[in-house]
Amino acid sequence: MEEESVTSHLLPAQGRGRSFFISPGFFSRFWIESKALWKIAGAAIFSRLAIYAYNVITQAFVGHVGDLELAALSMVISVVVGFTSAIIIGMGTALGTLCGQAYGAQRQEILGIYMQRSWIILSSSTVALTPFYFFTTPILKLCGQPDDIAKLSGKVSLWCIPMLFCFVLFFTLNRFLQSQSKNFVTAWSSALGVVFNVLSCWLFVSKWSMGLEGALISLNVGWWTPVIVQYVYVTCGWCPDAWTGYSMEAFEDIWPFLKLSVASGVMIWLEIWYYRLLVLLTGNIKDVEVAVDSLSICLNINSWEMAIPLGFLASISVRVANELGAGRPEEAKFAVIVSVINSTIIGLVLLVLILALRSDLAQVFTDTIIIQKAVYKLLILLAFTILLNSIQPVLLGVAVGLGWQAFVAYINIGCYYIIGVPLGMILGYLFNFGVTGIWLGMICGTGVQTLALMFITWRVDWDMEAKNIENKLKKWSSVKPQNEKNNHGVANLEDGAVEQSR
Structure with missing residues (x-):
């Protein structure tokens, strides 16, 4: 179990309580964690x-x-x-x-x-x-x-x-x-x-x-x-x-599992459908055919690129859950820092590439001059969307690892559908900025959500989160003797995750 040994004993205990960036062996720890991620x-x-x-x-x-x-x-x-x-x-x-x-x-x-x-x-x-x-x-x-x-x-x-x-x-x-x-x-x-x-x-x-x-x-x-x-x-x-x-x-004990599953479903559904609304909202603006075609090209590029931050979402959610479950809160916190740095660097590289290749990218997808010009303008918004999406999914993965899906669902409703969508409609329809205004408003919603997730992640009491899971596991272990099959106490761990998600 080579992979298990890497993830189970990733970081030295002597680094606890010190600043990550001045602790001994930071760069070697960063490299080991990066490989695990x-x-x-x-x-x-x-x-x-x-x-x-x-x-x-x-x-x-x-x-x-x-x-x-x-x-x-x-x-x-x-x-x-x-x-x-x-x-x-x-x-x-x-x-x-x-x-x-x-x-x-x-x-x-x-x-x-x-x-x-x-x-x-x-x-x-x-x-x-x-x-x-x-x-x-x-x-x-x-x-x-x-x-x-x-x-x-x-x-x-x-x-x-x-x-x-x-x-x-x-x-x-x-x-x-x-x-x-x-x-x-x-x-x-x-x-x-x-x-x-x-x-x-x-x-x-x-x-x-x-x-x-x-x-x-x-x-x-x-x-x-x-x-x-x-x-x-x-x-x-x-x-x-x-x-x-x-x-x-x-x-x-289906009920606690069901509550966490429903909260997760709402959270992810709100995420996935947010930018899908862009296409629907462009249906009533001027030159709708050009707007939809140019927007579809940009969203197609974004769909391929989103594989990277969503990969980090999956990775950091696993690392945080594994480390907290093992009672290592400092290692979970360090994994978050490493993941954010890795993903942000990739986002910055892609932002520079898109801005540098704006003229060429449009020609790859269409020969129509008017659509090429529309794509050229939208690629600026796409570049900054990609940069935001390099940070936001990582923070979302932290929430998944902690079991905070229900809490994040409320944040998504507020940032996306109370701020982002209405602001996009105001800029797009009322101020006649068209698809550019709609997308800009929705980017603002994503930006607010990212700031909210950053604040929440910064305020996480990692020791307390690890202790909550540890207490639930102790309670679970005390219900059944060690020589018995332990599966009967599964609900206690689920309750812990659900309580954290509230």
Whole structure:
């Protein structure tokens, strides 16, 4: 267990109580922590790029089938699948919090119970979300979409229902493995999904001419491939300490787990849908076609780049949860500092690159001069959005590691939907700044949220947070003797995470 030894004994105890930047061996500690962070972040970044590639590859093949088919597929993926998957992703984040804390406390035997409990909650939520897929056509018509796109989108949505249930296993297995630093499994299984997605698209769409239906089958193949690989890896003996088989204990103490899952779902959903509103809000401004096209190009660049900060979000949430669970608050704090520095440096580099390549970037995506000029103007906003997004997700990951999802959800509502969106509408519509004004207002919302998260992170009492988890674990251990199976006391740890999230 080389990875376990690295993360379990990362930093020397003599550094406690001193300033990180003047303590002996700071740079060597920084390098060791950076390697530990990148082991998780690198795999998370690669996995996200692979996931994004599933949709891009499938849409590329469908683009050769027909414009109507491409429009319907894009609509379903961006609206229906985007809406439902954001909820599942968010609710699965609660599993990462609890698994990370339990693994840090060397309570691996309860990780499997946690994951099964998450399956129960997320599967029930998935069933509740299926009506969006069955009623896609009337929903899109109600939103003003043309009848032909809405009708075909309804058929496409039915093919995407297996993907909805796939998300439950995909994101929970990812959190389960990430909490144990088994990152190579998530990375190469996602890469294998890309390979199968390309091969099946070529076979079903190009070779056998199955059209849109063949592309949708291929999209499902791409998503289910890593799920099958990871499920086999977990349940067939490669996680002997964390997976001990199915247990009825997964049905016990569902309520505290459900509360943390719902809080996580709301928090992440508010995050994901914030910048998606940009496209919707541009629908009523002048020159809407140019605005939407230029904005889509910028958001496409942002979607690829967001893999990096979201990788750090996954990484720091695991590191904080592991270290606090192990009773090492100073190491958790140090991990936050190292992660912020790493991610910010990357954000600054990307900001400089985008500003330096403003003229060339627009020409890569379009030959239309008027759209190139619009993209040129928006790239300034994109550059500063990327810089903010290099810091904000790391701080969000800290909140996930602490189990503060519900608290951050309130912050998101205030900063995003009470400050950002109204300010964007005022600048865009009232002051006639168009898409630039809308985006600028939303950047202000992100900036306020980032400052709020920075203040909260700075004010965290790391010793107290570690002590809270330690007390819950002691209470849990005192309920059952050491020679008995400890899984019956799992709820106590969950209660600790939920109490922290309030």
